[in-house]
Amino acid sequence: MTFKQLIAVSAISAATAISGVWVYGKYENGDLLASIKPSANYIFQPAKYTEKDAIVPSVNFENAAASATPAVVHIKVMQQPRQQSFNPFAQNGSGFFDGFGGMSYKDGEDNADAGSNVRQVGSGSGVLISKDGYIVTNNHVVEKADGLLVTLNDKKDYKAKVIGTDPSTDLAVIKIEGNNFPYLSFANSDDVKVGQWVLAIGYPLNLETTVTSGIISAKSRSIGINGRNSEAPIESFIQTDAAVNPGNSGGALVNTGGELIGINSAIASPTGSYAGYSYAIPSNLVRRVASDIVKYGSAKRAYLGVQFGSDQMSDADRKKYNIPDGDGVYVMEVAQGSAAEKAGIEKGDFITAINGTAINTGTEMVGKISSLRPGDKIEVTYKRNGAENTTTVTLQGAAGNYQQQPDRGRNEFNSEGDE
Template identity: 55%
Template sequence: MLKTKGILLVMAVSIITSVASIWGYQKLTQESYVGISSNGKLPVNYAGFYDNNNAPAGPVDFTAASTAATPAVVHIKARTKAKQVTNNIPRQRNPFSDWFGDGIFDDFFGGPRVQMIPEQKASGSGVLISDDGYIVTNNHVINGADEINVTLTNRKTYKATLVGADPSSDLAVLKIESSKLPFLLYGNSDDVKLGQWVLAVGYPLNLDVTVTAGIVSAKARAIGVNDRQSDRPIESFIQTDAAVNPGNSGGALINTNGELIGINSAIASPTGSYAGYSYAIPVNLVKKIVNDMIKYGAVQR
């Protein structure tokens, strides 16, 4: 009997001990999880997925900037009428004048020579900078033109008047008579950084409005291209690798916010078409010259 009671007592103690051990383990485990929770929830993310605030920079979207810029970039066509030019460079004396005296040999030996210059046409691009029709372009696009026509992206064409031109910077300002026109806002070319994305907008090769993308590869470049127009050229180009071809001259260089940061002006090319580098006049220089032309009709230096 005593033996049986002893066995039952041992079994009871064992059961109580086991239950107490299990309860204690659960309590300890529960407190450990609560402790972790009280320190803050551990961040959990799916692999390869990032929320908007912490996402790394992805591909740049050019659509908003292109949509904003294209209506404000115009197609310019300039025409120079055919004209006669008299060459008054002195030539050698006509040795037959003493005998014939009728000037029959003057075309060979003396007298003015008249040359006929045929009609010339040029095309390029321009940028609307106000809603009342002021346009900035390159001087070489309209230089010497007798007639300038401007076509907007809505296919409307206007006759333009020349407000002012500056060969030293290769800039010119035109005016068309209209209102409530789309125009580009000025950016700050001093803030332009090497490697940043830019867009070139214009009418290359007489095509419709065209947008190309590239990066800024250099700043404050002087390439000597304005030496052809002025004995006091001003050059401090933004160099990019955005594709620019004949017809892009006078068009817009914009940042990804759609702000004007330059006026496309030249390309470095052995063929005359795009071969790797293009050059734009920085907008901070453009602003000064344009404001002078609109206010005074000429650049104040």
């Protein structure tokens, strides 16, 4: 046998061996897969997998963080010594931290104003919303301040003055002097979706600028926190699982485009530190309140003029107030002279939509109305005796007068609300 013939025979043998191994492997794998193929009677079946399923779009947080952090500021709260002090870490018994909001407190031994006994006692966060120095923050950050010192992301310090506050929404506007400051643009918070990625930006625990990420875990939440500072609280929070701690109060909640979708305001925690959920005031409400404060010095609230069963009303209360089952928000009372009365809405109606957007809870309705102003016109859809109707309502600056006021429950949440 020649050398060439030997090479040819060896090549053919190798190819035959490889083919045999490949065929055997396919046969064995086929038998194995057939042997473990689940029966149609199994409760749990394997999910179908394709290469397309494995493609998960990446989320870029870097651009959002880079564009948003320069507009988020550190607010240092200065106070004169007081004989009576309050406990910033007190809890209200409901599991919601009573100072955060998110104020971070310290002993006040440094950062004193020269020639005075004013000391820094706490700090929070704020968001620049205009190039000429207007900053939105929480009311509870500034309400006890005798002076405010604002530090920007570039470490420059400015003294700030309070332009106006709104305890009903826990919002405030302060101002620093200057121009060409970086600022955030408002996004439409109605477009925020559950599961959407977000970033929380602020100055927690007296640290430098801190960015955390999470998702929107719920919308239109009412947690009963603003009622402690206002007789007419407005709550329709965005709930997230982005880590937020004392000091984040008044800071920014932004989308992946770096736009403002909320102002961080509260956390749900048995300890006072982050334990899973944080709450932000929606940007649509923030924009309306901040604009009013800058223009008028105070917020101009719009009212529909109805009393409604709350989302947390117990079955016993529903029976007490004769509230039937139904979709939408049940109208318990309509105020005399109110916008609702003038538009033909009556006690016993179910409000199901505002401007074509479905309304399922009273908190959702409060969120919609609170982002509007007196004089704004809205389309309200309601059901009466099973028939659907739509009417145009011109919102007013007062709720009107109720003939009778049902007894309000004073547990964690009121048994009913006004709007």
